[in-house]
Amino acid sequence: xARRYDxxxxxxxxxxxxxxxxxxVTLLAVWLVFAVGINWGGxxxxxxxxxxxxxxxxxxxxxxRLFTAPFLHAPSQDVGHILTTxxxxxxxxxxxxxxxxxxxxxxxxxxxxxxxxxxxxxxxLLVPDTLAARLVPGPWFGAVPVVSAVSVAWALSFxxxxxxxxxxxxxxxxxxxxxxxxxxVMYLIAQAGGPHGLVAPFGGMLAxxxxxxxxxxxxxxxxxLRLAQLDAEARREAADKKKRIRGSGFQVxxxxxxxxxxxxDPGDSGRGPNGGWLN
Numbered sequence: 001x002a003r004r005y006d007x008x009x010x011x012x013x014x015x016x017x018x019x020x021x022x023x024x025v026t027l028l029a030v031w032l033v034f035a036v037g038i039n040w041g042g043x044x045x046x047x048x049x050x051x052x053x054x055x056x057x058x059x060x061x062x063x064x065r066l067f068t069a070p071f072l073h074a075p076s077q078d079v080g081h082i083l084t085t086x087x088x089x090x091x092x093x094x095x096x097x098x099x100x101x102x103x104x105x106x107x108x109x110x111x112x113x114x115x116x117x118x119x120x121x122x123x124x125l126l127v128p129d130t131l132a133a134r135l136v137p138g139p140w141f142g143a144v145p146v147v148s149a150v151s152v153a154w155a156l157s158f159x160x161x162x163x164x165x166x167x168x169x170x171x172x173x174x175x176x177x178x179x180x181x182x183x184x185v186m187y188l189i190a191q192a193g194g195p196h197g198l199v200a201p202f203g204g205m206l207a208x209x210x211x212x213x214x215x216x217x218x219x220x221x222x223x224x225l226r227l228a229q230l231d232a233e234a235r236r237e238a239a240d241k242k243k244r245i246r247g248s249g250f251q252v253x254x255x256x257x258x259x260x261x262x263x264x265d266p267g268d269s270g271r272g273p274n275g276g277w278l279n
Contacts, residue, residue, distance in 0.1 A: 014094040019102035023093075023109055024086055027071060027143060031082045034075040048075060052139035055121045066121075070113035072141035074195055081142060081194065088147030092154045092163075099157055099214070112149035112207035119203030134191065135198045142196040145204030151180045152208025180205065 016024065037043035053069035054062070073082040097105040120140065124132045154163075155173035165171045171179060184201040187193055193201075210218050 014091060016090065016094050017097040017102060017105070019097050019105045020089065020093045023106070024089060027073070027082070027085060030071045031073045031075065034072070038075050048072065049139055052141040053117055054139050055124050055136070058121065066114065066117060069117060069141040070143045070146065073143070078195075081144070085143045085147060088144070089150060092147075092150050096150065096154055096157060108149075108153065108211050109146055111211050112146045112204055113143065115207035115210065116145035116149065116200045116203035119206060120197050120199040123199045135193075137193070137195060137197055140195060140197045140200065142194070144194065144196045145200040145207075148180055148184065148201045148204035149208035149211070151176055152205050153212025156209065156213045177205075 034043075034048050038045055038048065051065065051068040052072055053065045058065050073085060093105070096108070100108070117140070120136055124136045127135070155176045159173050162170045162172050163176065165176075165179065184205070187201070188198050191198070210216060215223070
């Protein structure tokens with residue numbers, strides 16, 4: 001049973017659970033290390049780019065980039081990149097963690113990042129190079145697509161509830177999905193995707209749909225496949241049992257017991273072949 005955390009607020013602010021606290025502290029700490037190290041410590045930027053996502057390099061063996069890219073945020077000039085992620089997670093995630101529990105919530109964040117950037121990599125490989133260059137930046141990074149995933153998952157998990165968008169505008173769960181989708185479309189049209197790319201936020205929305213809800217569509221699919229597997233195993237075991245019985249040389253005679261009882265019925269012991277009594 002998932003542990004419940006109070007997502008209420010002191011002074012009206014959400015109270016993050018341990019999973020969300022861990023995620024926020026980790027993202028902020030990684031940003032601080034690179035921001036201070038590069039801007040003030042003279043650290044080379046090459047280390048940052050070594051951890052950023054790059055489809056070509058990932059496909060050539062540098063697989064760690066797919067897992068480290070979501071932790072990175074622009075270390076110089078663009079403070080809004082990290083703030084968008086922190087605030088987006090902070091205002092929607094407490095309810096999800098309270099509903100799901102810490103472990104599922106953290107798995108959801110990790111899975112959303114992989115689905116979002118995995119989808120972007122797939123699109124980059126399928127579309128022409130000229131279009132791919134407009135949709136996907138050279139190196140990509142950041143957890144902004146995860147915010148899209150959290151938004152969709154929240155809306156699917158709390159249907160009928162409302163949130164105050166921008167702190168003042170009440171928006172229903174369905175309205176939140178529409179808002180996030182339109183916002184990502186507007187970014188796409190304006191070619192203003194940021195360092196995470198233009199495709200990854202849509203991949204994040206897909207992840208929110210597939211991995212959100214109780215149970216999620218992915219879990220429902222897994223349960224159906226597991227049930228089908230168990231049914232198939234039961235049928236195989238029944239067929240194997242029949243084969244073993246046939247191979248043993250024994251036969252089951254239907255009605256044998258009834259015939260035996262009829263032959264031994266004491267009420268028939270004094271009757272002749274025509275039903276008369278024998279003298």
